[in-house]
Amino acid sequence: xxxxxxxxxxxxxxxxxxxxxxxxxxxxxxxxxxxxxxxxxxxxxxxxxxxxxxxxxxxxxxxxxxxxxxxxxxxxxxxxxxxxxxxxxxxxxxxxxxxxxxxxxxxxxxxxxxxxxxxxxxxxxxxxxxxxxxxxxxxxxxxxxxxxxxxxxxxxxxxxxxxxxxxxxxxxxxxxxxxxxxxxxxxxxxxxxxxxxxxxxxxxxxxxxxxxxxxxxxxxxxxxxxxxxxxxxxxxxxxxxxxxxxxxxxxxxxxxxxxxxxxxxxxxxxxxxxxxxxxxxxxxxxxxxxxxxxxxxxxxxxxxxxxxxxxxxxxxxxxxxxxxxxxxxxxxxxxxxxxxxxxxxxxxxxxxxxxxxxxxxxxxxxxxxxxxxxxxxxxxxxxxxxxxxxxxxxxxxxxxxxxxxxxx
Numbered sequence: 001x002x003x004x005x006x007x008x009x010x011x012x013x014x015x016x017x018x019x020x021x022x023x024x025x026x027x028x029x030x031x032x033x034x035x036x037x038x039x040x041x042x043x044x045x046x047x048x049x050x051x052x053x054x055x056x057x058x059x060x061x062x063x064x065x066x067x068x069x070x071x072x073x074x075x076x077x078x079x080x081x082x083x084x085x086x087x088x089x090x091x092x093x094x095x096x097x098x099x100x101x102x103x104x105x106x107x108x109x110x111x112x113x114x115x116x117x118x119x120x121x122x123x124x125x126x127x128x129x130x131x132x133x134x135x136x137x138x139x140x141x142x143x144x145x146x147x148x149x150x151x152x153x154x155x156x157x158x159x160x161x162x163x164x165x166x167x168x169x170x171x172x173x174x175x176x177x178x179x180x181x182x183x184x185x186x187x188x189x190x191x192x193x194x195x196x197x198x199x200x201x202x203x204x205x206x207x208x209x210x211x212x213x214x215x216x217x218x219x220x221x222x223x224x225x226x227x228x229x230x231x232x233x234x235x236x237x238x239x240x241x242x243x244x245x246x247x248x249x250x251x252x253x254x255x256x257x258x259x260x261x262x263x264x265x266x267x268x269x270x271x272x273x274x275x276x277x278x279x280x281x282x283x284x285x286x287x288x289x290x291x292x293x294x295x296x297x298x299x300x301x302x303x304x305x306x307x308x309x310x311x312x313x314x315x316x317x318x319x320x321x322x323x324x325x326x327x328x329x330x331x332x333x334x335x336x337x338x339x340x341x342x343x344x345x346x347x348x349x350x351x352x353x354x355x356x357x358x359x360x361x362x363x364x365x366x367x368x369x370x371x372x373x374x375x376x377x378x379x380x381x382x383x384x385x386x387x388x389x390x391x392x393x394x395x396x397x398x399x400x401x402x403x404x405x406x407x408x
Contacts, residue, residue, distance in 0.1 A: 016042050080163075082159060095349070134172065136361060167253045
């Protein structure tokens with residue numbers, strides 16, 4: 001690809017992202033919804049301009065995973081306050097592990113029996129659907145929280161759970177995809193897979209801790225404000241790449257740990273070295289948040305909604321039921337601890353548990369050799385659209401009433 005062709009692609013993508021922000025302001029739309037709409041229209045009009053973006057459903061995975069997600073995850077984790085994260089760590093980890101696994105199996109059971117074609121839509125297909133819909137989207141949730149000026153405690157709980165359950169969903173998906181593709185040749189040994197699950201989690205945290213420490217050392221050694229931003233941005237990308245591509249552990253946990261630890265180690269240098277860091281990550285987060293939903297609109301096909309509308313409705317119903325049961329069950333367990341969650345906050349977690357970037361990345365990475373890949377792609381993208389259009393536009397009243405009633 002020539003430099004001018006690459007520049008054309010970059011300018012077109014950036015231009016449509018700016019256009020979506022303008023439309024969001026003019027039409028008073030949510031920015032993610034506006035970006036999605038621009039992506040759909042761009043998929044129609046870009047060919048008329050004679051520009052080939054090279055973006056397809058089968059190759060968007062690496063673009064999103066290694067270029068966009070590191071920035072979004074790092075930006076979200078960077079703004080988490082360590083003392084609040086420590087206060088809410090038990091509910092966050094409970095929702096992100098027990099809650100996500102429970103949600104996965106509930107979605108699988110409902111979808112398997114509701115579709116009713118066991119010879120085609122098999123248990124592996126149902127479990128894959130559950131894993132992809134287990135993750136809530138930190139990108140959409142964080143944008144809503146900032147817009148409604150939610151309390152720090154509520155922001156930490158919602159954002160922290162979204163970040164951690166992304167890692168859970170990706171690990172679950174990887175295990176189940178290996179089983180689905182290998183069939184009977186790969187026995188689903190739950191004990192060994194649990195070991196892989198734990199190793200992936202711990203490995204991601206370990207890689208993130210090392211890179212977070214190194215980034216803080218380099219920033220302190222150079223001692224320049226601009227250099228600090230460059231190092232942090234580089235560390236966000238390299239932590240995801242090393243964790244996912246080289247060590248094969250959780251890249252999301254690696255990026256998140258890198259952000260949390262580097263900020264913690266540099267807390268005394270905020271005024272000297274990190275004065276404009278928050279502003280830098282804010283505009284990066286805004287741009288990449290807009291870009292990812294634009295890309296989602298770019299790869300959506302209308303045929304999936306006309307051919308698979310019933311399956312999409314089943315997936316939406318299953319995801320809402322699963323989210324309700326998982327949040328309620330975990331909240332009931334937390335009554336045995338000092339970290340209880342109020343009913344109002346549970347409602348926010350349930351209805352504000354939007355599906356987005358992670359679900360799209362996972363479903364677009366499904367191999368087309370699976371006989372049910374088209375159905376799964378339609379069901380997941382349908383749930384994502386429902387989250388953005390319906391849940392995302394109606395969750396604001398819950399956020400306004402839930403700021404002052406986090407604990408029971």
